Amino acid sequence: MPIKIKDKLPAIEILNSENIFVMTETRAVSQDIRPLKIAILNLMPKKVTTETHLLRLLSNTPLQLEVDLLHPKSHKSKNTDHRHLEYFYKTFQDIKGKNYDGLIITGAPVETLEFEKVDYWEELKEIMDWSKDHVTSTLHICWGALAGLYYHFGVDKYQTPEKISGIYKHSVENKFSPIARGFDDNFLAPHSRHTEILRKEVEKVSALEIVSESEEAGIYIVTSNDGKQIFVTGHSEYDPLTLKEEYERDIKVDPEKTVIPKNYFPDDDPNKTPVVNWRGHANLLFLNWLNYYVYQMTPYELNK
Structure with missing residues (x-):
């Protein structure tokens, strides 16, 4: 898919090396097409890595996308060069007068904190409130999903006894949900989190539907x-080595509490190279969101 992004974004070179078609801004403006306008609120510390993960999946459709990268103004990033943010990113203040076809809110390594203790929580609440009237559909990922469920519907998160980390088998509860069209009866997806939501609390909210879960x-x-x-409470966008990198990071901090990601390393041996078995699901998940919840629903003239 042609993705309209700034010409020098680091993800372009990486994706081109993987034979993924990315159209830069220079080429995209020559096409007489109304691109879907997608905003990505990137809350992850290593923003270049997350940009690449998401743009890789957004590339798997014939639709043209125009992507705006956002970061919270109320948080100072310690892991991304400020020059990268200044050149490639915008803040909510820059775009709050605009409308978007889709918005992606990423995960963030703050899940053990109460939502109200996160330094950009007030800004995130403002963005989520704005999204109700200015965005056709919002895709929330991992902590972003927990934050969205809490803010919009009052569904709280709970600490798990140990980190949920690895590749897990899932089933589809509602095969007629557009987001699950084409899913296998059982499929695999990565998770990496310390908290969870409870079925009994989600089921109390009539405006919500559980589509898929893992035992x-x-x-x-x-x-x-x-x-x-x-x-989406998992990380279907993760590349082959993301869980390995997280495991190596965690084990340096606290080796006694760090668990080997489940069903990830062959024979549970961290010295062996993981095999990717979730790529097909990840591509279909993002394709379904873009097609059925964004493209099929959004007006041609966004201001209307």
Whole structure:
């Protein structure tokens, strides 16, 4: 898919090396097409890595996308060069007068904190409130999903005894949900989190539907009945070595509490190279969101 992004974004070179077609801004403006306008609120510390993960999946469609990268103004990033943020990113203040076809809110390594203790929580609440009237559909990922469920519907998160980390088997609860079209009866997806949501609390909210879950990792996909909010508690966008890098990071901090990601390393041996078995699901998940919840629903003239 042609993705309209700034010409020098580091992800372009990486994706081109993987034979993924990315159209830069210079080429995109020559096409007489109304691109879908997608905003990505990147809350992850290593923003270049997350940009690449998401743009890789957004590339798997013939639709043209125009992507705006956002970061919270109320948080100072310690892991991304400020020059990268200044050149490639915008803040909510820059775009709050605009409308978007889709918004992606990423995960963030703050899940052990109460939501109200996160330094950009007030800004995130403002963005989520704005999204209700200015975005056709929002895809929330991992902590972003927990934050969205809490803010929009009052569904709280709970600490798990140990980190949920690895590749887990999932089932589809509602095969007629557009987000699950084409999913296998059982499919695999990565998770990496310390908290979870409870089925009994989600089921109390009539505006929500549980679409998919895992016996080991818990609820995976929840949608709002109007399709404006999609919540995915896992990280289908992760590349082959992301869980390995997280494991190596965690074991340096606290080796006694760090668990080997489940069903990830062959023979549970961290010295062996992981095999990717979730790529097909990841591509279909993002394709379904873009097609059924964004493209099929959004007006041609966004201001209307």
